Amino acid sequence: MSAVALELPRRERNKQEKRAALLAAARSLFARKGFAATTTAEIAARAGVGAGTLFLYFASKDDLLVAIFRADMDAVVARAFATLPKRASLLTELLHVYGAMIAFHERDPELARAFVKEMLFVSPANLASVFEFIDGVGARIAARIALRQARGELDPAVSAERVADNCFALYIARLQKWLGLGERLASEELLARLRESFELQLRVLEPAEARATKRARPRTRRA
Amino acid sequence: MSAVALELPRRERNKQEKRAALLAAARSLFARKGFAATTTAEIAARAGVGAGTLFLYFASKDDLLVAIFRADMDAVVARAFATLPKRASLLTELLHVYGAMIAFHERDPELARAFVKEMLFVSPANLASVFEFIDGVGARIAARIALRQARGELDPAVSAERVADNCFALYIARLQKWLGLGERLASEELLARLRESFELQLRVLEPAEARATKRARPRTRRA
DNA sequence: GGCAGAAACTGACTGCGCTCAGTTTTGTGA
DNA sequence: TCACAAAACTGAGCGCAGTCAGTTTCTGCC
Numbered sequence: 001m002s003a004v005a006l007e008l009p010r011r012e013r014n015k016q017e018k019r020a021a022l023l024a025a026a027r028s029l030f031a032r033k034g035f036a037a038t039t040t041a042e043i044a045a046r047a048g049v050g051a052g053t054l055f056l057y058f059a060s061k062d063d064l065l066v067a068i069f070r071a072d073m074d075a076v077v078a079r080a081f082a083t084l085p086k087r088a089s090l091l092t093e094l095l096h097v098y099g100a101m102i103a104f105h106e107r108d109p110e111l112a113r114a115f116v117k118e119m120l121f122v123s124p125a126n127l128a129s130v131f132e133f134i135d136g137v138g139a140r141i142a143a144r145i146a147l148r149q150a151r152g153e154l155d156p157a158v159s160a161e162r163v164a165d166n167c168f169a170l171y172i173a174r175l176q177k178w179l180g181l182g183e184r185l186a187s188e189e190l191l192a193r194l195r196e197s198f199e200l201q202l203r204v205l206e207p208a209e210a211r212a213t214k215r216a217r218p219r220t221r222r223a
Numbered sequence: 224m225s226a227v228a229l230e231l232p233r234r235e236r237n238k239q240e241k242r243a244a245l246l247a248a249a250r251s252l253f254a255r256k257g258f259a260a261t262t263t264a265e266i267a268a269r270a271g272v273g274a275g276t277l278f279l280y281f282a283s284k285d286d287l288l289v290a291i292f293r294a295d296m297d298a299v300v301a302r303a304f305a306t307l308p309k310r311a312s313l314l315t316e317l318l319h320v321y322g323a324m325i326a327f328h329e330r331d332p333e334l335a336r337a338f339v340k341e342m343l344f345v346s347p348a349n350l351a352s353v354f355e356f357i358d359g360v361g362a363r364i365a366a367r368i369a370l371r372q373a374r375g376e377l378d379p380a381v382s383a384e385r386v387a388d389n390c391f392a393l394y395i396a397r398l399q400k401w402l403g404l405g406e407r408l409a410s411e412e413l414l415a416r417l418r419e420s421f422e423l424q425l426r427v428l429e430p431a432e433a434r435a436t437k438r439a440r441p442r443t444r445r446a
Numbered sequence: 447g448g449c450a451g452a453a454a455c456t457g458a459c460t461g462c463g464c465t466c467a468g469t470t471t472t473g474t475g476a
Numbered sequence: 477t478c479a480c481a482a483a484a485c486t487g488a489g490c491g492c493a494g495t496c497a498g499t500t501t502c503t504g505c506c
Contacts, residue, residue: 011472011483018484040463050486055464113344120403121340127403158423166393166420173392180343180350197389200381203427234453234502241454263493273456278494 019057021047023071026064035065035114059123062114066122069115070129076104077133081140090154090205093144094198097137098171099191105175106187113179116172138164145205154205163205170197242280244270246294249287258288258337282346285337289345292338293352299327300356304363313377313428316367317421320360321394322414328398329410336402339395361387368428377428386428393420 025046029038040061044054058064080100084093105112119130138161145160174197178190248269252261263284267277281287303323307316328335342353361384368383397420401413 014472015484039461051463051488052465052486053484056484061463117340117344120399121336124405162419162423166423169396169420170389170392172399173396176343176395182347196385197392200385200389200427201424204423208431232503237502238454262491274458274493275456275495276454279454282494284493 018047018049018053022049022054022057022064023068027068030065030068030111031108034110036110059126062118063122063126065111065114066118066126066130069111070126070133072104073101073133076100077137077140084144090144090148091195091198091202094141094167094202095191095195097141098194101171102175102187102190102194105179109179116176116179134168138168141167149205152207155207158205163201166201167198170194170201238280241270241272241276245272245277245280245287246291250291253288253291253334254331257333259333282349285341286345286349288334288337289341289349289353292334293349293356295327296324296356299323300360300363307367313367313371314418314421314425317364317390317425318414318418320364321417324394325398325410325413325417328402332402339399339402357391361391364390372428375430378430381428386424389424390421393417393424 022043026038026043029043029046040054041051043064044051047054054064058067077097077100080097084096088096105116120127122130141164142160145154145163148154149156149158149160171194174190174194178185178187245266249261249266252266252269263277264274266287267274270277277287281290300320300323303320307319311319328339343350345353364387365383368377368386371377372379372381372383394417397413397417401408401410
């Protein structure tokens with residue numbers, strides 16, 4: 001009958017603790033031994049539960065991975081938006097945010113590969129959480145675009161949401177290709193490719209006058 | 224010492240035949256029972272080889288699937304380009320081609336899901352073949368763009384290859400999201416989303432003058 | 447033809463993700 | 477306090493993808 005007991009029903013508390021224990025166990029084992037080399041039985045044992053219990057909390061081993069990654073990505077993105085460079089171009093801001101995500105993926109390519117592969121093919125609950133994340137990033141990018149549109153720096157006739165959405169799609173596609181390639185390429189390569197893709201997409205936001213001017217010098221190469 | 228024997232060394236011939244038999248067996252079993260419900264042992268048995276032999280020809284069950292799909296997609300794309308509508312806009316042409324691919328995926332969503340998920344995470348040989356396909360589509364789309372640039376219909380200062388590349392990335396990302404969603408949505412939905420994405424990307428190709436004109440009426444809604 | 451070495455093939459076996467029939471724990475109402 | 481239902485948990489067991497030590501088939505050479 002302590003004060004603590006009032007906060008939550010005992011059952012619910014236990015469940016949350018077990019879920020957290022499983023996530024923690026999985027996180028540490030994945031980091032130490034890698035995703036493929038870690039068995040679900042090990043994770044369950046380390047979390048102090050039976051082998052079958054893991055699957056009451058996560059639909060599959062992949063599901064568990066996505067849950068972990070999803071949580072980490074939130075922190076990465078929050079930090080990236082909090083440290084946006086001042087007075088930078090939209091392109092720079094985009095690369096700052098997506099660059100942070102890429103850097104995170106680069107820390108453990110094996111996990112990243114598995115995550116990116118499974119991301120969209122998990123249990124409904126997890127899938128909803130992934131979409132929430134994607135939409136969250138999209139909305140924040142859209143806000144950065146809208147800001148500039150309001151200032152008259154970018155064409156306000158173009159839908160900020162749709163441009164943001166396209167950019168995320170471009171990011172995902174490039175990231176997958178990069179991770180699929182047995183990551184022989186440096187992340188700088190990926191960032192360079194992404195910059196090109198974004199540049200091409202963002203050009204649609206340039207006010208018509210600016211664009212007409214640009215046309216005079218057909219190609220802008222060498223920085 | 225017959226004439227036939229001269230064509231290829233016996234061994235090589237046998238290998239090709241076994242590979243073909245495995246592909247045919249897998250194709251028919253996947254179609255009848257579904258991908259998940261078909262075991263590699265069944266496929267091997269139907270092809271008349273031992274269970275282990277399958278893995279001398281394909282690195283994994285997924286690899287086998289990708290090999291099958293890849294071959295079919297070639298035919299689908301070839302057909303799509305051969306039946307391009309006359310005097311249509313670039314956007315219409317793009318939707319014709321990608322629409323054909325989507326229609327193909329819609330025929331067997333379970334297989335399509337597995338394919339799209341594994342596509343970039345297969346054995347090196349298969350991966351190369353997948354990239355060949357992607358590049359092939361990209362090049363053909365780029366050619367359609369270049370044609371219009373040469374005619375003066377589109378801005379020649381924009382790289383046709385890069386626009387085509389971005390379009391493929393947009394396609395892949397949208398397709399994955401659609402297939403991941405337990406395909407409750409009709410393919411028309413996907414096509415509509417894709418049209419929006421392409422529209423936004425292709426706008427970069429509009430000659431500057433045309434674009435300045437368009438700006439007069441800020442939004443083009445209702446068809 | 448016959449032999450040696452290589453290449454191709456085989457299927458019993460392994461390890462692991464996931465299931466499910468049975469057991470324990472928790473919450474509730476008398 | 478006890479009975480009893482429901483929820484949570486368990487781990488032995490199952491099915492299957494993928495492996496590998498041993499076997500067969502092929503090829504080039506004398």
